[in-house]
Amino acid sequence: MKEKKRIRKKGFLDNVQLISLALPAVVLLAIFSYWPMFGIVLAFKDYKASKGIWGSPWAKLKNFEFFFRSQDLTRILRNTLVLNFLFIIVGIVCAVLFALVMFEVKKASHVKAYQTVAILPSFLSWIAVGYIVYALLEPTKGILNRIIEAFGAEGISWYTEASYWPVILLIVSLWKSVGLGSIIYYAALMGVDNDLSEAAKIDGANKLQQTWYVSIPQIIPVIMIRFIMSVGGIFRSDFGLFYNVTRNIGALYSTTDVIDTYVYRALMVQGNIGMSSAVSVFQSVVCLITLLVTNGIVRKVSPDNSLF
Secondary structure, eight states: OOHHHHHHHHHHHHTHHHHHHHHHHHHHHHIIIGGGGGGGGGBBOOOOOTTHHSSSSOOOOOOHHHHHTTHHHHHHHHHHHHHHHHHHHHHHHHHHHHHHHHHOOOHHHHHHHHHHHHHHGGOHHHHHHHHHHHHOOOOOOHHHHHHHHTOOOOOOOGGGGGGHHHHHHHHHHOOOOHHHHHHHHHHHTTSOOHHHHHHHHTTTOOOOHHHIIIHHHHHHHHHHHHHHHHHHTTTOOOOOOIIIITTTTTHHHHHHHOOOHHHHHHHHOOOHHHHHHHHHHHHHHHHHHHHHHHHHHHHHHHGGOOOO
């Protein structure tokens, strides 16, 4: 027993520098990720501000009823799942393609310039992006409508035509996220053994074949990990994208209204904190289940590419 304690103490002292470096991150994780989890109790409370969290009466599962009995449930679930799945698949494909293109650029200064331009949109707030999109799509003076009219066609009332918005949101999401996402795949490509490409080249493989049979298989583990983690959040939408870019216009709800925007509007109208907490708990549980199921499927098909 004493020997085990001595070994543990020695291990701690040997790694005290690494532990001290990790300590701030652990503290921040505890404060911002674990401590707020006590708020889950709000999902089962009829919250009254005057009584506080613990003084408010229990509501059992009544807070969940608002969401599951809503006549809009099918619409918001469909939009959330379909749009997020579309963003995940197309986003990964575009990020990988961009990384592959950058990997073929041999001049380092050019790579840095291209990546900087691609990453810049990631630092813009969704409010700013919303105004940029509005400047492009504004019905009377929007840049896109003026271009259409210059060719003799009639401008489109973008903010009343819901059918266009899945594509618009996809384009905006890609523009903002692909540059930053591609860095991970570019870093993975940097670790690919050049001898494999040289061997394929000697065997007569062209650039496309080298990419398909050498480069992509080498980064499949990274792609799968990113895919699993993204699918784990498929029930959570980017609120800024769906609220600010669409300007919360009711005519677009049929294709753009998702769980997060729906709950936000309900919270603003009713002020029911318990209901919004209940939906957040539902999202977290479903996301956890989705993550475990997806990882389990990947582990059965290809154990080396699973997250855990």
